[in-house]
Amino acid sequence: MSMSPFLPGNIHDQKLVSNIFPADWVNPTPEPMYNLVVVGAGTAGLISAIATATLGGKVALIERQSMGGDCLNVGCVPSKSLIRAARLAAEMRDAASFGLTPAPVGREDFPQIMERMRRIRVEVSKNDSVQRYAGAGVHVFLGEGVFTGPGTVAVGGAELRFRKAVVATGARAVRPDIPGLEGVGFLTNETVFNLTKLPNHLLVIGGGPIGCELAQAFRRVGAEVTIVQSSHFLPREDEDASAILAEVFQHEGIRVLLHTKPLGFEHGESGRKRVVLDHDGETMVVETDEILVGAGRAPNVQGLGLEAAGVEYDARKGVSVNDHLQTTNRNIYAAGDCCMGWKFTHAADAAAQIVVQNALFKGRKKLSSLTMPWCTYTSPEIAHVGMYEGEARSMGLAVDVFKVNMDEIDRALTDGEGQGFVKVMVRKGTGRILGATIVSTHAGEMISEITTAMVSGAGLGQLAKVIHPYPTQADAIRRVAGLYNKSRLTPLLSKTLKWWLKIQR
Known part of the structure; x- marks a missing residue:
């Protein structure tokens, strides 16, 4: 099994590599001292570096594998490109519900779908390219960066001295220690986008966001798919949201084996792979063509010389940081997947901005002050911000x-997208929003309105005053806010209003 995220002979991947890790790149001559040295050129590292350079600071950016990190190369960009094609395939298949002639996508279309993904990835990579950052004044060093002391990093035979540094080395896919898994070969998000032939059957280990998104995408473009999950899938999310997705998966023909654990793997007949499972205490066997492991992420912290820099870390939790993202070396900070529970591109972006303010300008910005939304890009999407109901009640x-179902929203019905809901939780007796979950085709876009309200301190009642264009699916948010306002209409107030209207006749 190839561990490279790119295909050597593919013209788009060749262009991609020339942007993110050019073979002819010559590292610059180091400055005597840098304001900031950044180790890792994923989202957190890129934002830290470009922000420092824009402000006039001397900054060095070190990357050992590929500029852009997971998001560009093996995460958000390729996965959303595939998901969009898969959603169109589902719409073409279900065209009869719109009065149109169905045009099912065939297995022979898969190579073109993946080629489109590669073309899009090249276009996006220009934003994260070595050339762009070097042109912006960032000293880009390609190679392994290793701390050699509390104020120095070695890379490519050179030693860089810094006043402040940022560890932004990201995370990688967890590789479960299950008998036979390495022997039969498997895919992760780092290699699944290398596929150019659609497998007849895909077994997905893990029912988290990555597993669910890719399981649905592969099913929609023609593969048989089985999900194996030790609990219920999307265990972090609102139970009502998970239940809707379970119904969708069943309707689309995705086999979901919950409360199931893989016991071992072995080669089967005709090049297939046999998976032995413990399903609710009973042993069962599933044969598959490919295995996709989506069992979580592990921080990249080994081999960085963090010990020499006086930076404490844990192999499972990552670099140890305080609420200001400062490590145990007061001159070294960390941001992104290598140190945070929020493993999202937008979280890494926000954390990098905190680091730049705190490291370079003696700021006291806190990670805990952020209001962090997120979204799982299945169909329908599941987006959330703030607290969950059970979480709030456990805190006393x-x-x-307040909840409005999407099948009550006119635009959702005209779009044929009535599955889902908008649910908003407020502090009892007030309009203060504590959390919200949205399940809809456009949940990722809609959640930002509620996030904005939370950040600005606007209560749920304020959203009822916001005029939403009709018809839009986001009108569900106004409807939820209207339910809140209606709840404030006490019997006494209602009686008083009726009396007032009566005497005005």
Whole structure:
């Protein structure tokens, strides 16, 4: 099994590599001292570097594998390109529901789908390229960066001295220690986008966001798919949201084996792979063509010389940081997947901005002050911000929950997208929003309105005053806010209003 995320002979991947890790790149001559040295050129590292350079600081950026990190190369960009094609395939298949003639996508279309993904990835890579960052004044060093002391990093035979540094080395796919898995070969998000032939059957280990997104995408473009999950899938999310996705998966023909663990792997007949499973205490066997492991992420912290720099870390939790993202070396900070529980591109971006303010300008910005939304890009999407209801109640908070189903929204019905809901939780007796979950085709876009309200301190009642264009699916948010306002109409107030209107006749 190739561990490279790119295909050597593919023209798009050749262009990609020339942007993110050019073979002819010559590292610059180091400055005597840098304001900031950044180790890792994923989202957190790129933002830290470009922000420092824009402000006039001397900054060095070290990358050992590929500029852009997971998001560009093996994460958001390729996965969303595939998901978009898969969604169109589902719409073409279900065209009869719109009064149109169905045009099912065939297995022979898969290579073109993946080629489109590669073309898009090249276009996006220009934003993260070595050439762009070097042109912006960033000293880009390609190679392994290793701390050699509390204020120095070695890379490519050179030693860089810094006043401040940022560890932004990201994370990698967890490789479960299950008998036979390495022997039969498997895919992760780092290699699945190398596929140019659609497998007849794909076994997905893990029912988290990555597993669910890719399982649905592969099913929609023609593969048989089985998900193996030790609990219920998307265990972090609102149970009502997970239940809707379970119904969708069943309708689309995705086989979901919950409360199931893989016991071992072996080669089967005709080049297939046999997987032995413990399903609710009973042993069963599934044969598959490819295995996709989506069992979580592990921080990249080994081999960085963090010990020499006086930076504490844990192999599972990552680099140890305080709320200001400062490590145990007061001159070294960390940001992104290597140190944070929020393993999202937008979280890494926000963390990098905190690091630049705190490291270079003696700021006291806190990670805990962020209001962090996220989204799982299945169909329908599942987006969330703030607290969950169970979380709030466990803290002893009295709450009210307001919910509008998407099948009550005119635009959702005209779009044929009535599955889902908008659910908002407020502190009881107030309009203060504590959390929200949206399940809809456009949940990732819609959640930002609620996030904005939370950040600005606007209560749920304020959203009822926001005029939403009709018809839009986001009108569900206004409807939820209207339910909150209606709940404030006490019997006494209602009686008073009726009396007032009566005497005005």
